[in-house]
Amino acid sequence: MKQSESTIEAERRVAEAVRRVCIQAAKQGYAQAAASGLCGEGAFEAAIGAMQMLDLNQVILLEKHQ
Numbered sequence: 001m002k003q004s005e006s007t008i009e010a011e012r013r014v015a016e017a018v019r020r021v022c023i024q025a026a027k028q029g030y031a032q033a034a035a036s037g038l039c040g041e042g043a044f045e046a047a048i049g050a051m052q053m054l055d056l057n058q059v060i061l062l063e064k065h066q
Contacts, residue, residue: 010064017063018056025050 003011029050033043 014060014063018059021054021059022051025054 026047030043030047033046034040038046
């Protein structure tokens, strides 16, 4: 089944919003961890943890209602 252009565009906007929020969470998690004195590897793990804790349902809902 072929998706309509509007459906594909809507899904793309949601995907881009998720990517944007993940990058923001990673940057903030890394910066906070580094400021707390963690080494690079520890700060990287904190960045991953920040992305894992994101409420993706919330991101999707917010994007769909814009």
